[in-house]
Amino acid sequence: RLPTEPPLLPAQRKEQGASPKTDDAADRSALMLRRFLRPCGGQSVRRQSTAVQESTAVQVSLEPGDFATHRLDRQPEAVAWTSKGELLDYYKLMCTMRRLEMASFAAYQKRQVRGFLHLYDGQEAVATGIQHALTNDDSWITSYRCHCIMLARGGTPEGILAELMGNETGHMGGKGGSMHFYNKAQNYYGGQGIVGAQVPVGTGLAFANKYKTAPGATMPVAISCHGDGAANQGQIAEASNMAMLWKLPMIFGIENNHYGMGTSTKRSSSNPDYYTMGNLIPGIRVNGQNVLAVREATKLAKEHAAAGRGPVYLEFSTCRFNVTRMRTLPCPLKITKDIALNNAIASKDELEAIRLQARVDVEAACERAKAAQPPAQAELLTNIYLDDDGKDEPPSYIRMPFSGDSVSAAEQQ
Amino acid sequence: MDPLVIFEDKASSNDGLLSSSSLETAKAEAKAVVKAAVDFAKKSEPPKPTLAKDLEYPDAPDTDYNLKPEPSEEASSSPHPVDVELVKERIAFLRSRSEDGTGLVVGDALNLAILEEMLRDPKTTIHAEDLQAGSSYDIPKLTQQSFGPLRAADEIIDEGHFIGKALGEGMNGYRPIVELMNSNFGIYGMAELSSAGNTYATTGGQFKMPLTVVGAGGTAPNQALGAEHSQPFHAYVMGIPGLKICTASSAEMAYGLAKSMIRDDGPGILFLPVKNMKDQKTPLNLDTCLPLNKCRLIHEASQKSVDSNKAVTVLTYLHGVREATTALPEILNTAGGSDIDLIELHSLKPLDMATIRTSLERTHKLIILDESTMSGGVGATVSAAVSEQLYDLLDAPVKRLAMDDAPVPYASSMEKAVVKRAVDLQLAVQQLLNYQI
Numbered sequence: 001r002l003p004t005e006p007p008l009l010p011a012q013r014k015e016q017g018a019s020p021k022t023d024d025a026a027d028r029s030a031l032m033l034r035r036f037l038r039p040c041g042g043q044s045v046r047r048q049s050t051a052v053q054e055s056t057a058v059q060v061s062l063e064p065g066d067f068a069t070h071r072l073d074r075q076p077e078a079v080a081w082t083s084k085g086e087l088l089d090y091y092k093l094m095c096t097m098r099r100l101e102m103a104s105f106a107a108y109q110k111r112q113v114r115g116f117l118h119l120y121d122g123q124e125a126v127a128t129g130i131q132h133a134l135t136n137d138d139s140w141i142t143s144y145r146c147h148c149i150m151l152a153r154g155g156t157p158e159g160i161l162a163e164l165m166g167n168e169t170g171h172m173g174g175k176g177g178s179m180h181f182y183n184k185a186q187n188y189y190g191g192q193g194i195v196g197a198q199v200p201v202g203t204g205l206a207f208a209n210k211y212k213t214a215p216g217a218t219m220p221v222a223i224s225c226h227g228d229g230a231a232n233q234g235q236i237a238e239a240s241n242m243a244m245l246w247k248l249p250m251i252f253g254i255e256n257n258h259y260g261m262g263t264s265t266k267r268s269s270s271n272p273d274y275y276t277m278g279n280l281i282p283g284i285r286v287n288g289q290n291v292l293a294v295r296e297a298t299k300l301a302k303e304h305a306a307a308g309r310g311p312v313y314l315e316f317s318t319c320r321f322n323v324t325r326m327r328t329l330p331c332p333l334k335i336t337k338d339i340a341l342n343n344a345i346a347s348k349d350e351l352e353a354i355r356l357q358a359r360v361d362v363e364a365a366c367e368r369a370k371a372a373q374p375p376a377q378a379e380l381l382t383n384i385y386l387d388d389d390g391k392d393e394p395p396s397y398i399r400m401p402f403s404g405d406s407v408s409a410a411e412q413q
Numbered sequence: 414m415d416p417l418v419i420f421e422d423k424a425s426s427n428d429g430l431l432s433s434s435s436l437e438t439a440k441a442e443a444k445a446v447v448k449a450a451v452d453f454a455k456k457s458e459p460p461k462p463t464l465a466k467d468l469e470y471p472d473a474p475d476t477d478y479n480l481k482p483e484p485s486e487e488a489s490s491s492p493h494p495v496d497v498e499l500v501k502e503r504i505a506f507l508r509s510r511s512e513d514g515t516g517l518v519v520g521d522a523l524n525l526a527i528l529e530e531m532l533r534d535p536k537t538t539i540h541a542e543d544l545q546a547g548s549s550y551d552i553p554k555l556t557q558q559s560f561g562p563l564r565a566a567d568e569i570i571d572e573g574h575f576i577g578k579a580l581g582e583g584m585n586g587y588r589p590i591v592e593l594m595n596s597n598f599g600i601y602g603m604a605e606l607s608s609a610g611n612t613y614a615t616t617g618g619q620f621k622m623p624l625t626v627v628g629a630g631g632t633a634p635n636q637a638l639g640a641e642h643s644q645p646f647h648a649y650v651m652g653i654p655g656l657k658i659c660t661a662s663s664a665e666m667a668y669g670l671a672k673s674m675i676r677d678d679g680p681g682i683l684f685l686p687v688k689n690m691k692d693q694k695t696p697l698n699l700d701t702c703l704p705l706n707k708c709r710l711i712h713e714a715s716q717k718s719v720d721s722n723k724a725v726t727v728l729t730y731l732h733g734v735r736e737a738t739t740a741l742p743e744i745l746n747t748a749g750g751s752d753i754d755l756i757e758l759h760s761l762k763p764l765d766m767a768t769i770r771t772s773l774e775r776t777h778k779l780i781i782l783d784e785s786t787m788s789g790g791v792g793a794t795v796s797a798a799v800s801e802q803l804y805d806l807l808d809a810p811v812k813r814l815a816m817d818d819a820p821v822p823y824a825s826s827m828e829k830a831v832v833k834r835a836v837d838l839q840l841a842v843q844q845l846l847n848y849q850i
Contacts, residue, residue: 115637115823166637166824177639177823193641194598195570233571260570261594262543268569374826380819 054085060343066293070276070283076300080292084345088354090291091336094124095358097148098333100157103366104164105322113164117178120148122321125332126255127152129294133302139205139222141189141198144179153188157362161369174375196230203239206250221305225253229260231274243311244281250311251301257320275315288318289332468614469655471621471678474763478673478702484534493561500559504528508699516694519685520550522664523627526671527590531560534588539565540575541592550629550690552592576602580609583622590675596630596646596684609680610655621678631784632821633688633732634834640820647684647761648785651794657681657705658761662734664695666759669703676702686731708765711755712741718752719775725842726772728795729782730758737782740835744842751842761791770803777808778845782838783815790815809848812841
């Protein structure tokens with residue numbers, strides 16, 4: 001007779017005090033039982049799947065080729081646990097990211113957004129996977145290709161689009177623009193304009209995380225994301241040396257989308273295996289288009305770094321769809337859909353509903369963003385100096401502009 | 414362990430490869446040589462006080478680069494093949510556009526200057542990010558296809574390293590050109606640029622280091638590139654000794670200045686305005702190298718305005734030139750009459766005080782439309798020099814329209830307050846003309 005309830009997941013068993021070591025056999029049998037619990041009798045997996053509950057644990061297999069390691073004593077397992085609720089959350093976030101980038105590009109073409117625009121469509125699984133492997137106690141810093149990471153770390157489509165349009169309801173009040181999004185409440189440090197500059201800064205975040213933790217205790221980690229275009233910079237080698245020397249809880253994330261601006265990795269890198277560039281620092285390369293693989297690889301990196309064993313190089317092999325216009329790698333949204341369908345986690349209709357809702361939500365956000373006002377000119381001078389009492393006022397000895405001596409026709413008119 | 418002691422031990426063992434007396438003699442000789450050297454050094458005269466200044470530039474500021482000798486025969490033979498047909502075709506095409514009156518944009522004008530100079534002198538090399546794709550403004554277009562991937566090389570996104578690398582090439586007999594995709598990225602190479610400026614003097618004049626850096630950058634109104642892509646790098650490098658600093662906002666000037674700077678045997682940097690690289694076409698003064706130490710009177714105030722004390726000298730550069738030419742009709746049409754001597758500061762260093770003096774002798778009033786911040790900017794340097802050298806010509810304090818000391822914001826509503834523009838210039842002219850002591 002088959003049991004009517006699915007066996008506990010490893011995490012659930014741990015909570016109940018079971019020892020992990022004895023459970024390998026239990027895990028395998030749990031997997032077998034799950035397969036038998038699926039509706040049988042020739043039902044297509046593409047119909048409404050009513051048997052799977054929101055929080056039912058499902059094991060998804062990954063490809064062995066999804067991972068490669070360098071000087072790492074553990075291999076990531078080619079499996080990931082998820083549930084319907086969780087996977088659909090990931091899918092919703094990734095659909096929102098995709099629509100957000102498409103809306104940004106459309107607005108840019110209409111010149112409603114000016115300056116630079118670095119899009120993340122095609123890379124959604126990387127940001128989503130990282131966010132769900134870490135907690136908001138872990139610090140995250142990235143490059144100018146930062147809209148979707150802002151979305152993952154507490155941003156909204158409206159706040160992001162309004163910022164791109166330079167309006168006051170933007171997350172940075174119109175001061176930052178595309179390359180400068182931050183969220184202190186969720187430990188998100190931007191949003192940095194200069195290629196590679198975020199990596200030493202990220203190492204400093206890791207330093208602080210180590211310094212504030214009692215010796216021996218688990219540390220919050222810091223992850224900085226840079227691209228293949230930055231990967232050969234000296235400052236990255238410098239930062240990684242110190243991270244290793246001081247055993248900082250640092251993950252050097254490398255979003256390898258195979259093009260640094262217009263130059264392919266073939267032309268720029270004598271060693272294209274960026275996850276090995278840490279030399280003695282262990283490295284993992286993961287298929288950046290599979291959100292579960294990204295999550296598992298990041299979890300492994302976090303475990304290593306948080307335990308005080310030093311930094312990890314974590315390379316995500318990915319692709320940016322919009323600018324290169326070459327989908328040389330599969331779409332991360334499609335892969336997530338396939339996982340959901342092939343493992344009977346959700347139906348085609350449920351997925352489609354999520355995708356359409358994301359579109360509706362982002363379009364509405366775009367309209368609200370467009371309707372907002374530009375920031376007042378007085379905002380120019382806020383957040384530069386604080387006075388002795390910590391108020392947002394310049395100290396009396398700083399001569400600020402508009403003091404009557406300088407000319408500003410904009411003010412006069 | 415002392416390596417000399419180790420050597421002595423090993424040499425005098427092994428059945429006397431070197432006898433201990435010969436070792437002693439050698440040591441005594443070395444000691445005597447050094448003592449003589451110390452005595453020589455102590456007795457030597459100090460260098461003349463002007464030596465550092467004399468060695469500032471291998472080529473004097475007023476050098477006429479049209480008179481530079483052609484590279485020698487042996488320099489012309491190179492083991493690296495050149496696709497001469499390809500480069501000559503491109504050169505011919507660009508020259509025909511200039512000759513038939515269509516004109517060239519700034520990016521293409523620089524491309525022409527670079528291709529001509531690379532063909533003329535086989536020692537010239539070029540480096541840029543995305544070089545094989547033409548970079549952002551076609552400045553290095555077809556260089557790699559013509560001259561090969563080593564002589565015209567793609568660079569990775571790391572200005573510190575590739576400016577330094579070019580410095581090495583320059584010291585080792587070559588004539589490197591480096592394009593900064595945006596001049597601000599040169600901040601990463603500040604140490605290298607400083608080193609470049611010091612090379613000739615610090616080496617006692619042994620190493621000429623003919624580095625040319627070109628880059629589009631700066632801050633235009635409504636540019637929306639954010640704080641980290643709007644810095645006035647031209648202001649940051651003003652203080653580097655030994656560096657010649659020029660600006661151009663038109664194709665004609667970019668072409669002529671680039672040719673000179675490439676032929677110059679010291680380091681030079683040519684700034685261009687990032688928003689004006691591809692929008693206006695002008696014909697060039699083909700085959701002419703322009704002086705690196707002269708600014709240019711673009712518009713001369715009428716004698717009538719000078720006589721009625723309604724003329725003002727305006728110094729500007731990069732985007733300011735476009736702003737000033739936009740403001741000019743309004744200034745001319747102002748009730749009561751007003752006019753300007755508009756001077757483009759093509760040479761930021763060395764500064765052309767002679768042209769400024771000639772203008773101030775007519776107008777006695779000066780506005781600097783400056784694309785740097787109030788603190789530490791180009792305008793501050795020029796203003797100080799004018800006050801020191803031309804004070805008696807001034808009827809009013811120098812008026813400086815500079816960027817506020819605030820990070821350049823992204824939103825245009827705030828950016829227009831930071832970056833001074835045509836309307837600010839019009840207002841400043843009126844204020845200066847109404848100035849009462």
